[in-house]
Amino acid sequence: MNTLKEVIAxxxxxxxxxxxxxxxxxxxxxxxxxxxxxDSIFFHTENGLLGVGALEPNDYDPLRVNAGKLxxxxxxxxxxxxxxxxxxxxxxxxxxVAVLGALQVDAQGLVANWAVxxxxxxxxxxxxxxxxxxxxxxITMLHTTKNNQPKLIASCTCPVTSIRPADLVITERAVFRxxxxxxxxxxxxxxxxxxxxxxxxxxAFDILLNFRERKERPL
Amino acid sequence: MNTLKEVIAxxxxxxxxxxxxxxxxxxxxxxxxxxxxxDSIFFHTENGLLGVGALEPNDYDPLRVNAGKLxxxxxxxxxxxxxxxxxxxxxxxxxxVAVLGALQVDAQGLVANWAVxxxxxxxxxxxxxxxxxxxxxxITMLHTTKNNQPKLIASCTCPVTSIRPADLVITERAVFRxxxxxxxxxxxxxxxxxxxxxxxxxxAFDILLNFRERKERPL
Amino acid sequence: xxxxxxPSSAVDKIFSGxxxxxxxxxxxxxxxxxxxxxxxxxxxQLTILSNNLGEPGQGLGLLxxxxxxxxxxxxxxxxxxEVGEAYNQGFLEIELMPQGTFxxxxxxxxAGIGGFYTKTGVGTELGERKExxxxxxxxxxxxxxxxxxxALIKAYQADQMGNLTYHKxxxxxxxxxxxxxxxxxxEVDEIVACGQLPPENIVTPHLFVDAIVQxxxxxxxxxxxxx
Amino acid sequence: xxxxxxPSSAVDKIFSGxxxxxxxxxxxxxxxxxxxxxxxxxxxQLTILSNNLGEPGQGLGLLxxxxxxxxxxxxxxxxxxEVGEAYNQGFLEIELMPQGTFxxxxxxxxAGIGGFYTKTGVGTELGERKExxxxxxxxxxxxxxxxxxxALIKAYQADQMGNLTYHKxxxxxxxxxxxxxxxxxxEVDEIVACGQLPPENIVTPHLFVDAIVQxxxxxxxxxxxxx
Numbered sequence: 040m041n042t043l044k045e046v047i048a049x050x051x052x053x054x055x056x057x058x059x060x061x062x063x064x065x066x067x068x069x070x071x072x073x074x075x076x077x078d079s080i081f082f083h084t085e086n087g088l089l090g091v092g093a094l095e096p097n098d099y100d101p102l103r104v105n106a107g108k109l110x111x112x113x114x115x116x117x118x119x120x121x122x123x124x125x126x127x128x129x130x131x132x133x134x135x136v137a138v139l140g141a142l143q144v145d146a147q148g149l150v151a152n153w154a155v156x157x158x159x160x161x162x163x164x165x166x167x168x169x170x171x172x173x174x175x176x177x178i179t180m181l182h183t184t185k186n187n188q189p190k191l192i193a194s195c196t197c198p199v200t201s202i203r204p205a206d207l208v209i210t211e212r213a214v215f216r217x218x219x220x221x222x223x224x225x226x227x228x229x230x231x232x233x234x235x236x237x238x239x240x241x242x243a244f245d246i247l248l249n250f251r252e253r254k255e256r257p258l
Numbered sequence: 259m260n261t262l263k264e265v266i267a268x269x270x271x272x273x274x275x276x277x278x279x280x281x282x283x284x285x286x287x288x289x290x291x292x293x294x295x296x297d298s299i300f301f302h303t304e305n306g307l308l309g310v311g312a313l314e315p316n317d318y319d320p321l322r323v324n325a326g327k328l329x330x331x332x333x334x335x336x337x338x339x340x341x342x343x344x345x346x347x348x349x350x351x352x353x354x355v356a357v358l359g360a361l362q363v364d365a366q367g368l369v370a371n372w373a374v375x376x377x378x379x380x381x382x383x384x385x386x387x388x389x390x391x392x393x394x395x396x397i398t399m400l401h402t403t404k405n406n407q408p409k410l411i412a413s414c415t416c417p418v419t420s421i422r423p424a425d426l427v428i429t430e431r432a433v434f435r436x437x438x439x440x441x442x443x444x445x446x447x448x449x450x451x452x453x454x455x456x457x458x459x460x461x462a463f464d465i466l467l468n469f470r471e472r473k474e475r476p477l
Numbered sequence: 478x479x480x481x482x483x484p485s486s487a488v489d490k491i492f493s494g495x496x497x498x499x500x501x502x503x504x505x506x507x508x509x510x511x512x513x514x515x516x517x518x519x520x521x522q523l524t525i526l527s528n529n530l531g532e533p534g535q536g537l538g539l540l541x542x543x544x545x546x547x548x549x550x551x552x553x554x555x556x557x558x559e560v561g562e563a564y565n566q567g568f569l570e571i572e573l574m575p576q577g578t579f580x581x582x583x584x585x586x587x588a589g590i591g592g593f594y595t596k597t598g599v600g601t602e603l604g605e606r607k608e609x610x611x612x613x614x615x616x617x618x619x620x621x622x623x624x625x626x627x628a629l630i631k632a633y634q635a636d637q638m639g640n641l642t643y644h645k646x647x648x649x650x651x652x653x654x655x656x657x658x659x660x661x662x663x664e665v666d667e668i669v670a671c672g673q674l675p676p677e678n679i680v681t682p683h684l685f686v687d688a689i690v691q692x693x694x695x696x697x698x699x700x701x702x703x704x
Numbered sequence: 705x706x707x708x709x710x711p712s713s714a715v716d717k718i719f720s721g722x723x724x725x726x727x728x729x730x731x732x733x734x735x736x737x738x739x740x741x742x743x744x745x746x747x748x749q750l751t752i753l754s755n756n757l758g759e760p761g762q763g764l765g766l767l768x769x770x771x772x773x774x775x776x777x778x779x780x781x782x783x784x785x786e787v788g789e790a791y792n793q794g795f796l797e798i799e800l801m802p803q804g805t806f807x808x809x810x811x812x813x814x815a816g817i818g819g820f821y822t823k824t825g826v827g828t829e830l831g832e833r834k835e836x837x838x839x840x841x842x843x844x845x846x847x848x849x850x851x852x853x854x855a856l857i858k859a860y861q862a863d864q865m866g867n868l869t870y871h872k873x874x875x876x877x878x879x880x881x882x883x884x885x886x887x888x889x890x891e892v893d894e895i896v897a898c899g900q901l902p903p904e905n906i907v908t909p910h911l912f913v914d915a916i917v918q919x920x921x922x923x924x925x926x927x928x929x930x931x
Contacts, residue, residue, distance in 0.1 A: 085577075123815075128815075131813075161561055163553065305729045307872070318925065334671050335638045382801070386805075420827065581815070585820070591844040645903075
């Protein structure tokens with residue numbers, strides 16, 4: 040299982056441009072830090088740190104944590120700020136990319152990642168703010184549930200996190216990009232086939248392999 | 259003229275309790291700093307400094323100014339902050355006293371101190387925020403205009419600064435306090451008579467000389 | 478004007494039924510000494526604004542376990558499983574907010590802002606029954622500001638006047654909560670002489686702080702211990 | 705990722721008809737080098753958000769005198785008598801806001817807040833034609849947030865990444881304006897190596913700053929002079 044998550048994290052890392060400001064959700068996104076060149080990305084954590092670094096063994100501080108409350112390091116040029124300022128950065132459009140986990144993503148691009156039907160709704164954290172505010176949202180998730188049910192579905196059955204659609208979904212099998220309100224399968228990860236991806240993906244998508252993002256005008 | 263303004267400033271200074279946070283408007287209020295014991299009052303200036311001190315000759319800094327853009331000193335324990343934070347302090351009720359100048363104060367306690375009828379309205383500064391936000395508002399002003407017309411009037415003819423009434427008016431002749439929606443003359447300054455004050459005051463007031471503020475419940 | 482007091486005197490200011498803001502992201506930056514002092518008191522029916530309710534039996538989790546909390550307002554209570562249990566058993570009311578909205582509503586309360594509009598939560602379950610307004614062509618939700626009777630915050634250093642600085646991510650909600658309560662108690666690790674903190678590095682100016690308490694408990698790798 | 709550029713390259717990003725935020729309280733904390741550079745350009749019809757329009761012929765007063773400014777949005781234009789003159793002659797539009805509302809509307813624009821409610825201005829001429837709403841039992845005015853195409857700000861130190869600190873009351877509107885424009889140019893007195901600014905003392909984190917310019921002009925007792 041870990042290996043699949045690592046595959047996703049490594050693929051997601053390749054989407055991050057040098058110099059960008061990236062917020063990582065808990066779970067799979069946290070693994071991404073291992074796959075980016077040192078100091079190339081500025082990781083933002085919503086509890087008040089820009090410049091999250093790898094934890095050095097001799098630099099442990101219980102009061103320096105990420106959004107998952109795990110101890111982290113800090114890079115040169117890091118800065119600390121309060122929670123209101125931190126979410127100002129998020130809502131205000133100052134975060135280049137948010138990489139988040141999800142329970143479901145649907146045909147409209149809507150993301151459900153904060154609550155499950157018929158369970159207590161007692162936690163949301165920063166998920167809604169990040170989806171609303173980040174310039175680009177990348178969803179990293181396993182392609183299916185433990186019971187092999189699709190998580191990429193026609194319409195979310197779990198409560199949605201925002202009306203803002205995701206831009207990219209990366210699973211252990213495939214990469215989907217949302218361009219002009221349509222999902223495109225742009226990459227099939229090694230060892231997977233279009234047939235099985237089709238079988239286990241319940242939202243409609245077009246195929247656009249060998250896609251290359253052009254800065255000026257996507258598609 | 260200066261002497262009258264100094265009389266007002268000295269009397270206003272006596273209203274300030276040790277340890278309180280005080281914002282001074284430009285004009286007469288600025289003179290108050292001369293009449294308070296050193297370090298007893300924390301002066302706030304809305305351009306971003308708490309702990310304004312007297313300017314020491316060998317400590318001049320052109321980038322350390324008060325709201326009137328005059329260079330000032332800083333006390334031990336001073337702090338600097340941005341304008342949004344500074345007005346957060348003001349509107350949020352964190353300033354004990356604002357001492358402001360005024361063109362007019364009326365029977366309802368309303369203050370006009372930012373604009374004159376038939377002149378360009380091109381400046382307001384922090385006056386409206388201070389009137390709305392300070393816990394206590396003291397108005398310091400000359401009792402009459404240059405032409406001996408009353409400035410304490412039935413109803414402001416200049417545009418009002420706020421719907422929040424002033425708590426105290428101090429002129430070179432008298433002190434008026436507003437208690438339960440009524441103006442009380444609580445003090446006649448040396449060399450003045452009740453008769454001339456009555457003559458030159460155009461708002462209605464009751465007389466309550468020898469007034470002593472009781473903390474628990476005024477009046 | 479001496480603001481430095483004992484933890485036991487500080488919590489004398491807190492009464493049953495009041496609304497409290499308590500700083501911290503989990504236990505990181507939480508005023509642990511003050512919370513434990515409050516746990517010794519017969520004070521209950523509290524409404525607590527805090528991002529979380531600590532961990533089971535630790536930090537605010539201690540007050541929850543002792544049934545001192547009537548209602549919790551925050552963004553992420555999932556990390557203390559006893560919250561869900563208390564909620565299911567009807568001992569605890571919960572008002573859940575997106576974390577940014579939570580922080581902003583406190584900042585607004587402290588800054589004299591009555592309410593504000595955020596895009597966060599539009600079209601979600603948390604946005605139901607909230608006013609939607611289109612501004613600059615986009616949908617926003619109205620959120621009212623919050624204030625509290627008392628704020629318990631944690632800082633790193635205080636000078637004797639109450640100017641505060643914070644340590645790394647232990648800053649989190651503390652500076653905004655310091656602005657938004659009628660009485661603000663700052664638990665700090667170090668008290669220094671006035672003038673020791675550079676004026677440009679002070680994060681919370683002293684006008685926000687009513688009382689200063691020396692911390693006796695701290696968070697370490699091994700959990701909460703005596704200093 | 706090198707953000708350090710020449711003043712002349714920086715103002716290449718500014719075009720006629722744009723909305724600019726410019727920091728400073730009068731000339732204190734104003735980006736004097738950038739303003740003078742902009743005064744050399746054929747750029748006009750600008751909407752300027754700044755607390756003041758400098759002094760006659762100095763700071764933003766220079767742009768006014770050269771008729772580069774179409775509209776001024778701020779709180780106190782009284783200190784430059786040429787503003788009133790330009791206004792009377794019909795060369796300048798003015799939108800006047802209370803200083804706190806001005807600062808807050810920029811902070812809101814930078815923080816993704818669509819608008820907010822303040823008590824300031826209720827019942828005054830500046831509050832006419834604005835929506836009034838009763839919140840927590842008191843009257844508040846609705847104020848929309850503001851953003852700009854470009855912000856010209858002044859800081860004291862920058863590290864090479866663009867983290868900023870400020871000097872005394874030269875801070876004023878600069879940190880909020882740094883958050884609220886599509887392109888942010890910081891004029892600074894000193895550029896230091898990355899890591900030289902303590903992480904807890906950084907006021908403007910680098911993610912807000914697009915370009916850094918070394919200042920060449922400064923305010924002294926004798927007025928604006930070369931550094």
